[in-house]
Amino acid sequence: MAEIFLERYVYVMIVVLLCVGMYGMIFKRNLLKKLIGMNIFQTAIFLFYIEGATKMGATVPVIDPRYGTDPANYVNPLPHVLILTGIVVGLSLTGVALAFLINIRRNFHSLDDQAIMKEMSK
Amino acid sequence: MSALPILIILPLLFFAFIAALVGIWHQRLSRYMAVLGVTLALAAAAQGLLTVLTVGEQRYFLGGWPPPFGIEYVLDPLSSFMSLVVLCIGFFVVIYEPGAAFYQAPRKGIPVYPLLMLLLGGLTGVVLTGDLFNLFVFLEIYSLASYTLITLSGKRALVASFRYLILGTIAGGFYLLGVGFIYFATGSLNMADVASILPGICTSPAIMAAVALIVIGLSIKMALFPLHIWLPDAHSYAPPAIAAILASVQIEVAAYALVRMMLDVFQPYYLCNMLSINSVIAWAGAAGILFGSALAIPQRDFKRMLAYSTVGQVGYIALGIGLASPLGLIGALLHILNHAFMKSCLFLVAGGIRYQTGLREIPWFAGLGRRMPLTMAAFVVAALSMIGIPPTAGFFSKWYLILGSVDSGNWVFVTVILVSSLLNAVYFFGVIERVYAKPPAGYPEEVKAKDPPISVLAPILVLAAGVLGLGLINVVIVTRVLELVVASLY
Numbered sequence: 001m002a003e004i005f006l007e008r009y010v011y012v013m014i015v016v017l018l019c020v021g022m023y024g025m026i027f028k029r030n031l032l033k034k035l036i037g038m039n040i041f042q043t044a045i046f047l048f049y050i051e052g053a054t055k056m057g058a059t060v061p062v063i064d065p066r067y068g069t070d071p072a073n074y075v076n077p078l079p080h081v082l083i084l085t086g087i088v089v090g091l092s093l094t095g096v097a098l099a100f101l102i103n104i105r106r107n108f109h110s111l112d113d114q115a116i117m118k119e120m121s122k
Numbered sequence: 123m124s125a126l127p128i129l130i131i132l133p134l135l136f137f138a139f140i141a142a143l144v145g146i147w148h149q150r151l152s153r154y155m156a157v158l159g160v161t162l163a164l165a166a167a168a169q170g171l172l173t174v175l176t177v178g179e180q181r182y183f184l185g186g187w188p189p190p191f192g193i194e195y196v197l198d199p200l201s202s203f204m205s206l207v208v209l210c211i212g213f214f215v216v217i218y219e220p221g222a223a224f225y226q227a228p229r230k231g232i233p234v235y236p237l238l239m240l241l242l243g244g245l246t247g248v249v250l251t252g253d254l255f256n257l258f259v260f261l262e263i264y265s266l267a268s269y270t271l272i273t274l275s276g277k278r279a280l281v282a283s284f285r286y287l288i289l290g291t292i293a294g295g296f297y298l299l300g301v302g303f304i305y306f307a308t309g310s311l312n313m314a315d316v317a318s319i320l321p322g323i324c325t326s327p328a329i330m331a332a333v334a335l336i337v338i339g340l341s342i343k344m345a346l347f348p349l350h351i352w353l354p355d356a357h358s359y360a361p362p363a364i365a366a367i368l369a370s371v372q373i374e375v376a377a378y379a380l381v382r383m384m385l386d387v388f389q390p391y392y393l394c395n396m397l398s399i400n401s402v403i404a405w406a407g408a409a410g411i412l413f414g415s416a417l418a419i420p421q422r423d424f425k426r427m428l429a430y431s432t433v434g435q436v437g438y439i440a441l442g443i444g445l446a447s448p449l450g451l452i453g454a455l456l457h458i459l460n461h462a463f464m465k466s467c468l469f470l471v472a473g474g475i476r477y478q479t480g481l482r483e484i485p486w487f488a489g490l491g492r493r494m495p496l497t498m499a500a501f502v503v504a505a506l507s508m509i510g511i512p513p514t515a516g517f518f519s520k521w522y523l524i525l526g527s528v529d530s531g532n533w534v535f536v537t538v539i540l541v542s543s544l545l546n547a548v549y550f551f552g553v554i555e556r557v558y559a560k561p562p563a564g565y566p567e568e569v570k571a572k573d574p575p576i577s578v579l580a581p582i583l584v585l586a587a588g589v590l591g592l593g594l595i596n597v598v599i600v601t602r603v604l605e606l607v608v609a610s611l612y
Contacts, residue, residue: 025288038291045298052306082255089262093291096269100284107277116281
């Protein structure tokens with residue numbers, strides 16, 4: 001049991017981060033905290049990809065005469081590239097969401113979900 | 123390899139850029155650029171469908187890298203059909219009068235049309251791509267464009283759009299996680315390549331998790347009951363033209379992505395109903411049909427009623443996907459096409475009424491039938507089609523769905539479809555009765571009301587004619603296009 005945990009502890013951490021992020025997005029009343037939850041959620045997914053790409057004892061994916069052309073000697077570069085794109089997507093989402101929050105704050109003078117609901121139902 | 127698939131996406135993305143540049147200087151010029159871009163893309167999509175039907179599948183390898191290493195764009199019967207639907211609706215929305223489309227003509231420098239082009243570019247990208255990760259990127263491009271476009275109409279829309287952004291990101295995240303599982307289990311991101319590897323390892327828990335995550339992610343994006351909670355607010359607060367494009371094609375592209383995944387990638391799961399995945403989708407669809415249609419009845423706000431009706435209509439599509447039979451899937455795909463035409467027509471009618479009279483609540487529509495005869499005639503055609511009265515298009519897709527349900531021996535679904543037609547009739551006849559039979563209220567907005575100018579009326583009338591036309595030529599669409607799509611199910 002302990003061995004399984006030690007082998008997979010990164011994945012356990014990722015699941016914990018996913019849950020923290022989901023909790024923040026769904027249950028926090030403050031909209032800014034929802035956004036922070038969203039960022040934690042996305043980071044957990046990025047870590048999942050990065051962890052999947054790692055290999056023990058492998059090196060950077062640039063062909064080096066010392067290690068030959070055996071792919072087992074190199075870390076898989078593709079997930080890193082995918083996640084670079086994923087980070088850009090996450091960044092633009094955060095940017096747009098922050099712009100919304102500034103405007104919500106200006107219009108409703110609050111970022112609290114329930115205060116905004118009250119203001120909207122008037 | 124043929125360049126045709128990329129020629130549908132490129133004009134949209136290129137003219138989004140051009141429209142943004144000229145938009146700084148002149149808003150109207152920005153709109154012309156958008157019209158030009160969408161027209162070019164529409165022409166390419168029409169050419170694409172013709173080529174696919176006469177010659178066969180067309181593939182384009184981005185950057186010249188052949189799959190499974192590079193990204194490929196695929197034009198097959200399903201994707202060429204869907205891209206044509208998306209761009210048709212996109213064309214009518216772009217030529218629609220800006221003043222009616224966004225409540226008031228957008229001021230100089232507000233990049234409305236570039237965003238609209240990015241939305242359409244993202245949608246066609248999702249439709250045409252043959253790569254799992256590329257699909258995620260286009261999914262987020264169109265989602266970002268729609269979040270921003272929804273906020274154009276004021277402060278309530280801001281809050282609705284922020285909620286949609288949070289849920290949309292959860293959906294995108296689930297999809298991305300699922301793709302990660304697939305990639306680490308198969309070592310490939312190309313849909314066709316993954317599909318060829320999956321049958322050997324389809325009992326692996328990683329793949330099962332991937333199927334569940336991707337189906338949940340796409341169900342949020344397509345607003346399948348009970349994951350629809352973002353939809354009513356986002357669609358009813360969005361400006362009319364944006365609501366038209368969101369309700370008619372945006373959520374249906376997510377439904378398309380689900381069909382594509384189930385039919386082409388997860389075929390072993392889809393055909394054998396492994397993990398009961400089809401039953402879950404079909405029953406969620408059936409529940410959504412009843413829920414959406416029932417909640418549409420008490421709404422006073424016209425656009426909000428249409429938004430709840432969208433929740434119901436998505437249910438029909440999901441029901442057809444979940445039936446996993448040729449007839450059911452034909453019904454679902456035909457309903458995607460029909461719903462695109464009728465719902466965009468209804469939202470543009472809502473925009474026209476608002477533009478001419480400033481009215482948005484149904485109780486005040488009394489007597490508009492005589493003052494705005496052409497607009498209301500278009501409304502009646504689209505509403506009859508929503509109810510499913512022949513010879514309008516809506517009847518035929520429901521007919522195929524009922525045939526599919528009977529075929530699979532599920533009488534509950536038959537009952538659900540019939541009952542929901544009744545519910546649709548209740549809320550649409552409620553509006554029709556008010557518009558035609560109630561005496562005019564005689565308040566100033568109503569007395570002054572007349573049919574909107576041609577730039578508003580033309581898209582509405584063409585779409586209404588399209589609803590009738592699609593009903594008449596549906597046999598051709600089914601036999602020439604859709605039967606090719608579902609051929610792998612026989």
